Amino acid sequence: MMYRTMRNIHLFLGLFAFFFLMMYGLSAVQMAHNGWFNLKPSVSGQSYPVPQPVPSDARALSRYLMDEHGLRGELAQVRTTGTGIQFRIVRPGTVHQVEYIRDKSELAVQTSVADFWGMLNRIHHIAGLHHEYRLINIWSVFIALVSAGLILIAATGIYLWFKTHTERRIGTILLILSLGYSLTLMVLMRTAG
Amino acid sequence: MYVGLLNFSILLVFGITGLEAMFSHGPSGSTESPVYSSFTAPANATDKQVADAVHRYLEPALAGPVPEFALSRDDDNNLTFTFYSANGTQRVTVLEKENRLKIEKRRNTIWQFFNNLHATTMNVNTADLRVRLWTLYTEFSIWSLIGMALSGMYLWLASRPGLRWAQAAFVAGAGIFILLYVVTR
Numbered sequence A: 001m002m003y004r005t006m007r008n009i010h011l012f013l014g015l016f017a018f019f020f021l022m023m024y025g026l027s028a029v030q031m032a033h034n035g036w037f038n039l040k041p042s043v044s045g046q047s048y049p050v051p052q053p054v055p056s057d058a059r060a061l062s063r064y065l066m067d068e069h070g071l072r073g074e075l076a077q078v079r080t081t082g083t084g085i086q087f088r089i090v091r092p093g094t095v096h097q098v099e100y101i102r103d104k105s106e107l108a109v110q111t112s113v114a115d116f117w118g119m120l121n122r123i124h125h126i127a128g129l130h131h132e133y134r135l136i137n138i139w140s141v142f143i144a145l146v147s148a149g150l151i152l153i154a155a156t157g158i159y160l161w162f163k164t165h166t167e168r169r170i171g172t173i174l175l176i177l178s179l180g181y182s183l184t185l186m187v188l189m190r191t192a193g
Numbered sequence B: 001m002y003v004g005l006l007n008f009s010i011l012l013v014f015g016i017t018g019l020e021a022m023f024s025h026g027p028s029g030s031t032e033s034p035v036y037s038s039f040t041a042p043a044n045a046t047d048k049q050v051a052d053a054v055h056r057y058l059e060p061a062l063a064g065p066v067p068e069f070a071l072s073r074d075d076d077n078n079l080t081f082t083f084y085s086a087n088g089t090q091r092v093t094v095l096e097k098e099n100r101l102k103i104e105k106r107r108n109t110i111w112q113f114f115n116n117l118h119a120t121t122m123n124v125n126t127a128d129l130r131v132r133l134w135t136l137y138t139e140f141s142i143w144s145l146i147g148m149a150l151s152g153m154y155l156w157l158a159s160r161p162g163l164r165w166a167q168a169a170f171v172a173g174a175g176i177f178i179l180l181y182v183v184t185r
Helices: A002-032 A058-069 A116-124 A134-163 A165-190 B002-006 B008-023 B047-058 B110-118 B129-159 B164-184
Strands: A042-049 A074-080 A084-091 A094-101 A106-113 B035-038 B079-085 B088-095 B100-107
Touching (some): A002 A116, A002 A134, A002 B129, A002 B164, A058 A074, A058 A094, A134 A165, A134 B164, A165 B008, B002 B008, B008 B110, B008 B129, B047 B079, B047 B100, B110 B129
Antiparallel strands (some): A084 A094, A094 A106, B035 B100, B079 B088, B088 B100
């Protein structure tokens, strides 16, 4: 009964997390071997009229671009320059670089859109529940669920292996080798100063 | 099964990292008071050569030399750069007029240490043997994760594809991922 329960937990969690785990695995390959991939985003430029009265700050300008022109994301990297304001509206895979120059009547927006690999990369880096753009928070919740699931998958995997009596000897050797190698390195690195 | 046993500890690191990421609000940890150390920058050296000389002098644990793009100047025009390791950072300011270095250390929490461990891959810029050996384990684990996900899928389809709860779990996970991907796109 216990074995069956563990096997089902292992199976259901693994199947639920399949796409998330593939995302992590594939994007990790891309990051570890970035020379194998070309992550150059496609870039396009656009300009929008400056609203009247002119908003005084980046938040108001970004709100205008979101409400009136459909840009989506959260405000980032606000910089006040001598001539105006620069800021970004960012969501995973898409960056709108906005420049407002006081003397001009237009907002210049340069949009970079990542390809599939770039998108996986950005999803891999999603963290935290503090984002203004709610979709990122929703991603975060599922990433946390999958992470907790991964711990459970590992734990139930150990149980399932241990209950397979014919595999105990070789499995024990492999587990000891693995733990010996990884834990030794972890301790050596953490205590390195 | 064998691959899973070989990857047991790093799967836990991956899981812990994902949970840490959810509650993360950016870098934290304990920052130590600045310390100063005598150092004379080599004459006629470029900024990169000075940074490399500081690296050889300080021998920061686990950290490699600083790449050229990461060098900068502070408001007083002093050369500054940061050595990164899984344990935290060492920000160095070269006070050339005073012939000394200002060193500000920040030590990561154990959770950030795990986070950094999971990101320590083959392209990390250090010759430290402990880190190089760890990157081999990370590399192995990346391919293992993909292999385990695919083999798990195969085992399900080959053994019990009609199991309703399994189908529901797969459809729910795939549906959520694809929906979020499309909507975010």
